[in-house]
Amino acid sequence: MVWFTEYQTENVGLTIKAKEVKTINSKYQEIIVLDTEEFGKVLVLDGAVQTTEKDEFMYHEMLVHPALIKHPQPQRVLIIGGGDGGSVREALKHKSVEEVHLCEIDEEVIFVSEKYFPSISSKLRDEKVKIFIEDGNQFLEERKNYYDVIIMDSSDPIGPAEVLFQESFYKKVKSSLRKNGIMVAQTESPFLQEKYFKNAVKEIKKVFKYVGVYTGFVPTYPAGMWSYTLASDDVNVLDNVNKDRLDNIETKYIDEYLYTNLFAIPKFIKNMIE
């Protein structure tokens, strides 16, 4: 029995009791798999909790479904990051989706997820899915005007993922979207990571015409409070359209009522990004 602590800032940590700890060093990072009583299996990259069996649905549903529902008919989806497979699994719940490209820089994350997180990685080998072990920034260069939805399922903007939160990168995302394309990005915690959150939204606003920010619970992420940012040049992402599509999708977190009230977020968070 050990206690694992993620220091979410210099001054606050989440401490989790683990029955078993496995450590794998990949080319890019230290990957830890904890087996815990409270959250089931927990995936940790360079000390930061990425996903847990118990609360991953909150993050993956909120990241994926609003963008796919707002798009008139999403067929081609790109996920950057997200090697655990949770976003792939959610994207494939939409009938119109014909192909899902997953661009993950670290192959080892995929192997670890397939071995230890079968409920999250379950659709990674689906026939509609193609996996690219590449740098997201490079990958986009070769895919212009192609995707309907691009999902930024990245780790924190420190080290390798920093570039994924900058204006120059969002411009590439935009040019890889085709007509009516929508991007959605995880944009960190507005509470313990206020600086990262504000900066990400600011950079996205420089590039896209329509931008919408919403929040959701993820208990194992900093402050338990997470943000997501939708962006498009053609679709007004603030319109809550097509809500009946949720009838055909199995979810645990988002339902029609939550979806149509997606932007009912705390006032202090709105004030941060005005």
Next chain:
Amino acid sequence: MVWFTEYQTENVGLTIKAKEVKTINSKYQEIIVLDTEEFGKVLVLDGAVQTTEKDEFMYHEMLVHPALIKHPQPQRVLIIGGGDGGSVREALKHKSVEEVHLCEIDEEVIFVSEKYFPSISSKLRDEKVKIFIEDGNQFLEERKNYYDVIIMDSSDPIGPAEVLFQESFYKKVKSSLRKNGIMVAQTESPFLQEKYFKNAVKEIKKVFKYVGVYTGFVPTYPAGMWSYTLASDDVNVLDNVNKDRLDNIETKYIDEYLYTNLFAIPKFIKNMIE
């Protein structure tokens, strides 16, 4: 410099770095005041974080305002627990309120709050406020058919506060409300305290005709996810009426849009209480 850890369950803890720690033993409990970089001053009762300078507004605004806004004209308010004064401060923002009774069992909590948390306790000596150092359960016996709004701002349902989450107690609350009376209770975290949450809502539903459950962020509470339950026999608390009253109230968390979408809560939480 010390690290304080609240074990929110047997298997998970919130760890906070503190510059200074003060411990006071009252007749009822161990009171700790931490001075921290991340959350400012933190009030801890018997090991559990009750309130922090940085995120207390999220809890106090969400606990107090919906009930007071839904009431046609709240004049008499009772707060049970809440010795820190945050709920008193919020209740007094409503112009129609003529008297606020605070029933707190532990006088020491009030003294500590007045000494270390001036921004939270600021209205405890307001002329509209009357403080009763009594057991909430006893107090209600002598106040039948009197209050417009009763706010249950209690600690966790372990030890002394356990009785405050039971059907017999909610019956007393109901008989202390006058016509159009509304109760609101903090009802724990639906994630790490699922059992307490479900039980509290179940007991409230046994007693009141109209019941509405909503959630909000409180980063320093278990899972960062908190629940609140509104209940009344006369007012349909699910109706989002009187939202323009928020125009005249200074808030940081709740605004008109959030208020009118108060019940847009995650699906898995709805399923717990159906």
